[in-house]
Amino acid sequence: MGWAIAIHGGAGDIPLSLPPEQRQPREEALHHCLQIGVQALQAKMHPLDVVELVVRELENIPQFNAGKGSVLTNKGTIEMEASIMDGRTKKCGAVSGLKTVVNAISLARLVMEKTPHIYLGFDGAEEFAKEQGVETVDPTHFITAENVERLHHAQKANIVQIDYSTHPLQNGTGKETPNVVNGDSQLGTVGCVAVDSDGKLASATSTGGLVNKMVGRIGDSPIIGGGTYANELCAVSATGKGEAILRSTVARDVAALMEFKGVSLKEAANCVVHERTPKATVGLVAVSAAGEVAMPYNTTGMFRACATEDGYSEVAIWSHS
Numbered sequence: 001m002g003w004a005i006a007i008h009g010g011a012g013d014i015p016l017s018l019p020p021e022q023r024q025p026r027e028e029a030l031h032h033c034l035q036i037g038v039q040a041l042q043a044k045m046h047p048l049d050v051v052e053l054v055v056r057e058l059e060n061i062p063q064f065n066a067g068k069g070s071v072l073t074n075k076g077t078i079e080m081e082a083s084i085m086d087g088r089t090k091k092c093g094a095v096s097g098l099k100t101v102v103n104a105i106s107l108a109r110l111v112m113e114k115t116p117h118i119y120l121g122f123d124g125a126e127e128f129a130k131e132q133g134v135e136t137v138d139p140t141h142f143i144t145a146e147n148v149e150r151l152h153h154a155q156k157a158n159i160v161q162i163d164y165s166t167h168p169l170q171n172g173t174g175k176e177t178p179n180v181v182n183g184d185s186q187l188g189t190v191g192c193v194a195v196d197s198d199g200k201l202a203s204a205t206s207t208g209g210l211v212n213k214m215v216g217r218i219g220d221s222p223i224i225g226g227g228t229y230a231n232e233l234c235a236v237s238a239t240g241k242g243e244a245i246l247r248s249t250v251a252r253d254v255a256a257l258m259e260f261k262g263v264s265l266k267e268a269a270n271c272v273v274h275e276r277t278p279k280a281t282v283g284l285v286a287v288s289a290a291g292e293v294a295m296p297y298n299t300t301g302m303f304r305a306c307a308t309e310d311g312y313s314e315v316a317i318w319s320h321s
Helices: 020-042 047-059 104-114 122-132 145-157 242-247 250-261 265-274
Strands: 004-012 080-086 092-098 119-121 190-195 201-207 228-230 234-240 282-288 301-308 313-316
Touching: 004 020, 004 047, 004 282, 020 047, 020 190, 020 301, 020 313, 047 080, 047 104, 047 190, 047 201, 080 104, 080 228, 092 104, 092 122, 092 228, 104 122, 104 201, 119 122, 190 282, 201 228, 201 234, 228 250, 234 242, 234 250, 234 265, 250 265, 250 282, 265 282, 282 301
Parallel strands: 004 234, 092 119
Antiparallel strands: 004 190, 004 301, 080 092, 080 201, 190 201, 190 234, 228 234, 234 282, 301 313
8 A cells, every 4th residue: 555654743632622823833733744754755764764753843843742842740840751663673762751852752763773772761861862962952941931831730730731631630639620721731742653665664752741740750652562662564653641551551452453363453543542441541643564544532632644655645633523
């Protein structure tokens, strides 16, 4: 079926009433990043290079919760994380706790290619970044006025804010906590999956985590098999409530259903999202070696886009029905 690419910018309870000034920049960003990915695949770039390129671009767009748009911890600091995986070799790299690295996804790839390890975090990851000469900035570069406001809203309500969610995580007190429905707090994790005309696959995911998360919290995005996975059959990048994605090993389960049950990509993805994961917790994008695309979600919506070699292209947030 040829090459295919899919990207996401987060899933959750995205209100249908999302104002145009908040919706349109994200839709335009998805169009822009999709075009970058399509041109890269048409130029015969390896899918690993394609997903890194696209996610780097998404990290540089402040409307999404990754890189420049990363949300703040309960201490008002930045802790970014990312992972990347090559399907044929199953080589992968992951990073967490980044405070100064401009593009977390590129450091994840360097972990994969330049170390004997898969995962580096916090001070060790920062030290490795300096050794590798990747672009770093003062942590204040990532602390935007919008994210300070988001943190203040979450702290005032004593909640941890999930991507796009109007349903906050409980604060552990057992008491009801008020929802924070601040339209401009709607932003999400980013990811990209790609397959070339030879069936080579790759996946990449990057995030700033949860608004008001505990310092040191690690979500699904840097976890191989949780938020990111690729093998010779498919590539998957997940988004939503990280703890739910981790419990359900979402990305790996899609691949496992294809591997052990012999089902199609769409069957596997739909089963994991709609039958195996709690409602209102997850969305994912996936491509198969045959060039199929799946983008299911069990939340209200998911910022997503895809394109295939046969000319199909889509940018969407909510269901078409």
